[in-house]
Amino acid sequence: MKKLWVVLVTLLAGLSLAQTTLRVGVLLPISTVAGKAALNGVQLGAEQVNASGKVRMELVVVDDGNAPATAVPALTKLMTVDRVDIVIGGLASGVTFALSGPVKQYQPLFLCIGAASSVVEQAFSDYGRFFHYHPWDYHNVAAALEFFKYLYDNGARRVAILYEDGPFGSAGIQTYRQQLERQGYTVQAEPFKSGSGSFTAILTRLKAFRPDILYWIGYDVDALPIAAQTRQVGLEPKLIYGAPPAWPVGFEKNSLSNDIAGMTAWLPSVANAESRRFVTLYRRKFGEVTDEYMAPMGYVIALSLGRAAEAAGSSDKDRIAAELAKVQMDTPFGPLSFKPSDTGRTRYQGFNQSIWLQFQYLEGSRRPVFPPNRAARPLRFPGNY
Amino acid sequence: MIAAAILLLALLLPSLPLGEWRAFLLDTAQFAFLTSALALAWDLLARSGQLSLAHGAFFGLGAYAAALSAPALGTLPALLAGGLVAALASFLLGLATLRLHGMYFAIATLAFSEVMRTLVLKAQFTGGSIGLPVQPAFSGAFPLGSYYLAVAVLALSAGVSLLLSRGRWHYAMAATRQGEAVARVLGVPVVRVKLLTFGLSAFLGGLVGGVYAMKTLFLSPYDAFGLGRAVEALVVPIFGGLYTTSGPLLGGLIIVGLETWLRLRIGEGYLVIYGLVLILAILFLPRGLVGLFRKGVGRA
Secondary structure, three states: OHHHHHHHHHHHHHHHHHOEEEEEEEEEOOOOHHHHHHHHHHHHHHHHHHHHOOEEEEEEEEEOOOOHHHHHHHHHHHHHOOOOOEEEEOOOHHHHHHHHHHHHHHOOEEEEOOOOOHHHHHHOOOOOOEEEOOOOHHHHHHHHHHHHHHHHHOOOOEEEEEEEOOHHHHOOHHHHHHHHHHOOOEEEEEEEOOOOOOOHHHHHHHHOOOOOEEEEEOOHHHHHHHHHHHHHHOOOOOEEEEOOOOOOOOHHHOHHHOOOEEEEOOOOOOOOHHHHHHHHHHHHHHOOOOOOOHHHHHHHHHHHHHHHHHHHOOOOHHHHHHHHOOOEEEEOOEEEEOEOOOOOOOOEEOOOHHHOEEEEEEOOEEEEEEOHHHOOOOOOOOOOO | OHHHHHHHHHHHHHHOOOHHHHHHHHHHHHHHHHHHHHHHHHHHHHOOOOOOOOHHHHHHHHHHHHHHHHHHHOHHHHHHHHHHHHHHHHHHHHHHHOOOOHHHHHHHHHHHHHHHHHHHHHOOOOOHHHOEEOOOHHHHOOOOHHHHHHHHHHHHHHHHHHHOOOHHHHHHHHHHHHOHHHHHHOOOOHHHHHHHHHHHHHHHHHHHHHHHHHHHOEEOHHHHOOHHHHHHHHHHHHHHOOOOOHHHHHHHHHHHHHHHHHHHHOOOOHHHHHHHHHHHHHHHOOOOOHHHHOOOOOOO
């Protein structure tokens, strides 16, 4: 009996020694929809990693408050009080930029989930432990332009752009305009105040322009008023194309959403094995399916980190970083591997424009319609508005 | 006494044995000092009876002016430039609006904030909507540089607040607040009092913005000119105690401390508790926190 105990204890001790324990800081705006989705994804991924038994991931979650004044002390706490060596975070570009100073000071392995602005790319250009998973803003522009080229080939010639006058809507507007004009489009752009709910004046003005595409860049609150008032004023574009960071909850159930198109990095209906697996696991853990692509993004980060830690066989951040740089894995977005960014400023860029897909609200759900190799349904063009 | 104790503690904080919490506490304290300093600046103007919603704009103007001029001028002159730009803006705004009272003045200052934000958003040299990277204080040569700058701005704001809590200027502001017509009859140069107070208050707000920029190293129009900042600037003195020095000083530290503590302890949903505490404080402490310590209204 005594011998059995000794063997058991030795086995357990051996197992615990073989297991790599990682203490990972998670710094996200958990009061926002995207931040909460990202956190859910990270937690789900960590659970999967822990279930494998080779790596044990302990998450220390801190709210970055979506503001530099909260995020900077929060990161400092993660590094000096919680003593983590690895941080998953950086959703909003402005906040992530503010974190660049403390990150360089404390030197964690920083796995960046969002922060698409190339200003952030510049800020982290000299930091070797920066892994950026999300595509950069120029990738986003490239993906959207590819779709617009397709529409041009199908007869669209005039684009009316409605953009909210904040950083989100205004950031790439000049680039979009120039690029669309280069493709042969005639463009008219009008700013609006997000959340105002009143678009009839602008839309009526646009009637004289007779746009083929009404392209709006704003927030979820603007989606329904634009859909409704476009019909009210009789604008009749061939396509309404929206680019909010998140679509309103339940928008697909409203008949006004029908035929409206948009861009996302992922949908639950994406038909690849990893996506289906993610949807199943997510539904099992949270009792629902999410449309937020930040959820699978968080999941992918946790899984890739687990895989790198397993390969490194150590919790040392540099050994993990070296293995992460070599990671090649299938994800709900498609294959993931790290390469230098297109501008060459950062060394480890995960996804690029290839993860973006165009969808259309069709009969009460979002269906991938472009690029053709990922389309579940043909694009309805012209749409019926 | 409270003000002196807080300032002494702020000076000594980096040398206290805070263990592993040191860096976090210094970061949190720094933002709390800036919140208190902006609240002190707002309270100065409130003493002359003006309810300003422009302090977010003064903060933003100071932040952008300091950030843009720092590479050429260096840290301290850039901060001074930030304060002066904010003061100049307040002077121009004051000339146009100081004849307005109460809510009308508040709405005018709110409109001013929106105009400033939009201008910065549209201008090319400010980085527009993409934002503006900022160089650290003293080019990063002193790790505690921005901390001591925050302490200095807090000390300056508290000093000005104390100075204006005494003597003729204090009575002139109080008389203006309580009734401009009567104040004029008493010989108070009402317009001059209001303009100078506005300028001084905006100058301090601009300084706070400059130090904030050099700590966060990045500015965006929505962060720097946010209405939330203007609201915070008025909530803190109401919570701590209006028309006092200790009130905004203590209020800022407690509000930032409470928010940070709740965020760490509760996580999601902490804002519910935070809001509840503020509502209760405003309901049951009409004289603010300092009302607990003293029965009379007035200076601290």
